């Protein structure tokens with residue numbers, strides 16, 4: 421990809437802005453913002469138009485005051501990198517830069533840009549000079565060095581630190597800066613505050629920056645908007661004034677009447693709340709991995725075990741772990757906490773046992789699918805090397821198109837290492853950048869390909885949208901994600917579309933016992949993560965067939 425061009429997902433090319441463009445961009449912005457301010461609107465700059473920032477910007481822009489009038493004017497600020505610049509012209513046309521399954525997202529962005537005229541986007545940091553509130557939604561990554569060892573990784577705060585730096589250089593001293601990025605605990609007070617304070621001093625500003633933290637609980641998917649707007653928030657401020665301002669802002673833009681705010685004393689407390697919240701979930705998922713193996717080896721169906729336990733109200737949030745725990749948050753957030761203890765907060769000892777191991781287990785759970793596929797094919801007299809294996813589902817969870825850290829990636833990398841030929845179907849995903857651009861995505865030298873052999877040809881992976889085409893002549897079919905399109909697939913029809921019996925692997929407790937039996941009757945082999953009762957169902961079918 422040329423450095424001078426940014427290409428949108430649908431292939432449209434946008435030249436990156438040149439140095440001479442910045443002046444006129446700012447002049448136009450200033451005129452527009454002056455007009456908006458004269459209407460009594462507060463000016464909110466959202467930094468980072470990613471999965472969180474793009475939708476948060478629209479929610480703020482959609483806000484009305486008690487009289488029903490638009491009370492905020494929002495400028496989404498996105499750095500003009502070749503990977504992300506296209507988001508700006510697209511948003512300015514009223515088109516969402518994120519693909520969302522929530523039907524509220526597209527019309528909301530269109531409405532705010534075109535009808536309400538309360539939302540636009542820019543690439544110039546100078547817009548910060550005009551901000552009353554800055555919401556920071558840039559990424560803060562955790563880079564892992566090894567597969568299955570989160571401890572050797574480290575936090576990549578470059579984007580966040582850079583953002584805080586430019587914010588401090590540009591904003592009026594009394595602007596509220598709200599960090600929504602998930603950060604390593606201690607970041608707001610011990611990283612962001614000193615950067616801002618120093619820069620303020622250089623600018624001759626004596627007052628403290630008004631820094632606040634409130635983390636996102638967004639769930640991209642069918643309830644994308646509601647998961648930001650109609651959901652509980654935790655917040656905190658660096659001092660009383662910042663706390664007061666953040667409470668006021670969030671009360672104005674979110675549905676806090678129904679979903680009240682929880683206000684913490686200090687930012688490190690709200691930062692820790694986010695990390696503990698996600699580590700808790702990662703842990704209860706990881707904990708079931710060993711019981712999943714236990715179940716497979718002892719004739720137990722983990723799906724039924726979980727169902728039996730969940731009737732007890734105290735245990736109702738037990739979840740069947742799929743072939744890995746993905747999404748942007750759960751694989752990294754615990755790592756941010758463990759890293760912060762040593763590298764921000766300065767402790768030498770190692771108090772963490774459960775948090776890192778939970779992540780390590782989740783990161784490697786998908787490997788086992790390679791074994792199950794190998795064994796199912798072997799039972800059918802076939803070797804995994806050169807077998808055609810179809811993976812149903814690329815996304816990290818059901819009915820979304822987000823592939824970040826998806827368990828399916830590990831499944832595929834392991835199968836490719838074992839020599840399988842890979843095909844993929846996913847109704848929500850058009851491009852799987854983790855494979856297609858594995859030399860540069862999610863970053864140069866960061867691909868998980870480096871933990872496996874035989875990965876080069878995975879760059880050619882293309883996602884088949886036509887299920888019938890994907891199924892034809894497959895030797896193995898892996899149910900990797902609980903997309904609704906896969907839940908009701910009928911064994912007869914599936915085998916007919918394949919054209920022969922195949923190995924069927926259930927990674928997510930998708931198949932009912934009746935379906936499993938039906939696959940056996942049709943001559944297939946079936947295996948599943950945590951589904952040890954399959955052997956019993958197989959014996960039952962075989963003895964009936966003999967009898």
Ligand SMILES: NC(=O)c1ccc[n+]([C@@H]2O[C@H](COP(=O)([O-])OP(=O)(O)OC[C@H]3O[C@@H](n4cnc5c(N)ncnc54)[C@H](O)[C@@H]3O)[C@@H](O)[C@H]2O)c1
Nearest residue numbers: 468469470471472498499504558559579583601602636638
């Ligand atoms: N995606 C989720 O489901 C989710 C859920 C809860 C919390 N979060 C947290 O929210 C934060 C943002 O996540 P995301 O999914 O939106 O990330 P993302 O990578 O989709 O978006 C980040 C955006 O910020 C832009 N950016 C980076 N540096 C910038 C700079 N200096 N100036 C302007 N723009 C800049 C990037 O180009 C990108 O467009 C993360 O901390 C994440 O952990 C995400």
